[in-house]
Amino acid sequence: MATQKLLLLPGDGIGVEVMAEVRRLIAFLNKSGLASFETEEDLVGGSAYDAHGKAISEDAMKRAQEADAVMFGAVGGPKWADVPYEARPEAGLLRLRKDLGLFANLRPAVCYPALADASSLKRELVEGLDIMIVRELTGGVYFGEPKEIVTLENGQKRAVDTQVYTTHEIERIARVAFDLAKVRKGLLHSSEKHNVMKSGVLWKQVVTSVHKAEYPELKLEHILADNCGMQLVRTPKQFDVIVCDNLFGDMLSDVAAMLTGSLGMLPSASLGAADARTGKRKAMYEPVHGSAPDIAGKGLANPIATLASFGMALRYSFGLSEAADRLDAAIADVLGEGLRTKDIAAPGQNAVSTSDMGGAVIKAMERAR
Ligand SMILES: NC(=O)c1ccc[n+]([C@@H]2O[C@H](COP(=O)([O-])OP(=O)(O)OC[C@H]3O[C@@H](n4cnc5c(N)ncnc54)[C@H](O)[C@@H]3O)[C@@H](O)[C@H]2O)c1
Ligand SMILES: CC(C)[C@H](C(=O)O)[C@@H](O)C(=O)O
Numbered sequence: 432m433a434t435q436k437l438l439l440l441p442g443d444g445i446g447v448e449v450m451a452e453v454r455r456l457i458a459f460l461n462k463s464g465l466a467s468f469e470t471e472e473d474l475v476g477g478s479a480y481d482a483h484g485k486a487i488s489e490d491a492m493k494r495a496q497e498a499d500a501v502m503f504g505a506v507g508g509p510k511w512a513d514v515p516y517e518a519r520p521e522a523g524l525l526r527l528r529k530d531l532g533l534f535a536n537l538r539p540a541v542c543y544p545a546l547a548d549a550s551s552l553k554r555e556l557v558e559g560l561d562i563m564i565v566r567e568l569t570g571g572v573y574f575g576e577p578k579e580i581v582t583l584e585n586g587q588k589r590a591v592d593t594q595v596y597t598t599h600e601i602e603r604i605a606r607v608a609f610d611l612a613k614v615r616k617g618l619l620h621s622s623e624k625h626n627v628m629k630s631g632v633l634w635k636q637v638v639t640s641v642h643k644a645e646y647p648e649l650k651l652e653h654i655l656a657d658n659c660g661m662q663l664v665r666t667p668k669q670f671d672v673i674v675c676d677n678l679f680g681d682m683l684s685d686v687a688a689m690l691t692g693s694l695g696m697l698p699s700a701s702l703g704a705a706d707a708r709t710g711k712r713k714a715m716y717e718p719v720h721g722s723a724p725d726i727a728g729k730g731l732a733n734p735i736a737t738l739a740s741f742g743m744a745l746r747y748s749f750g751l752s753e754a755a756d757r758l759d760a761a762i763a764d765v766l767g768e769g770l771r772t773k774d775i776a777a778p779g780q781n782a783v784s785t786s787d788m789g790g791a792v793i794k795a796m797e798r799a800r
């Protein structure tokens with residue numbers, strides 16, 4: 432089995448705690464012969480700022496470029512509230528996404544049967560829920576120029592963020608979404624705001640053209656992003672794949688998280704274009720949640736989003752579908768047995784720690800051998 436190079440970037444807050452569980456899982460996979468990973472680690476976010484004055488060092492960027500995949504924890508926190516904007520912890524994450532060309536962010540929202548009662552919605556609305564949000568990740572208002580705060584002659588300040596999308600950027604994310612819909616239920620919702628935004632007008636036109644020319648057998652629905660948020664909490668099972676821009680994808684995926692029980696359940700894969708020669712994609716795997724300063728350092732974080740993100744790495748970057756299936760089954764088993772971190776526990780139910788949950792998932796994988 433070829434050895435694969437993984438770069439672990441735990442980051443800040445609970446990023447460090449949930450990455451510890453990934454480290455244990457990798458050790459188990461290596462020991463059991465299910466995989467062969469060589470890992471390196473580096474700093475990102477506030478911890479990198481404290482060490483180097485930058486949210487990610489050039490050395491860490493080089494390691495990320497050279498790795499077969501990157502595992503990302505989470506960044507940010509109140510400790511870095513006053514650092515310069517360019518060096519804020521989140522800038523490290525955005526640079527990784529941009530410089531590695533990770534334009535496609537896959538955020539699956541799956542409600543495990545055992546968690547149907549932990550969701551914000553009634554059991555019957557979420558039981559069997561399986562949605563894939565495809566978020567464009569390297570464009571839009573996150574990266575558009577100008578992005579500035581200027582002082583006007585009258586002393587007032589003016590803040591500008593710019594939403595920019597090109598045909599090429601929309602086409603390539605639309606293809607990722609249609610390809611996923613093709614192997615799922617065949618339904619794609621494209622979400623934008625063409626009623627207010629020029630970029631929404633172009634988004635709708637381009638997605639429609641890609642549909643007509645390349646995927647006419649699939650069903651395409653256009654939905655305004657505000658309505659999409661509402662429909663997600665009204666009748667979530669009407670959706671299969673949703674494709675949207677960077678900002679709407681950020682918001683809709685946090686909404687979708689609560690259909691699964693917790694933000695601590697939502698994994699993601701951030702993928703680049705396939706290399707023309709090798710077919711390999713640059714990839715980073717990151718839970719959807721942040722550094723959760725309110726619970727950091729207490730062993731309360733749910734590690735499942737990060738473990739499941741690692742599961743996506745096993746599948747998408749390494750073709751280790753047997754190990755990935757076994758990990759998914761282990762997560763379902765542990766939840767089925769009633770183990771709960773605090774975020775998914777019922778009121779009054781005993782909750783386990785981050786490391787107890789991680790350990791139980793690994794034990795369940797061992798049992799399945
Ligand atoms: N990918 C990332 O690194 C990422 C993502 C989102 C937010 N952030 C950053 O994180 C910091 C805090 O942001 P926030 O509080 O708005 O969002 P957050 O995602 O960190 O937390 C939101 C809420 O969800 C809970 N939560 C999140 N993950 C959890 C988990 N695994 N288990 C249990 N509960 C969990 C938190 O306790 C909190 O109540 C900010 O600096 C923000 O920019 C980073
Ligand atoms: C931390 C922040 C930059 C990030 C984003 O907005 O993309 C986060 O919220 C996410 O969902 O990954």
Ligand SMILES: [Mg+2]
Pocket residue numbers: 681682685719
């Ligand atoms: Mg977010």
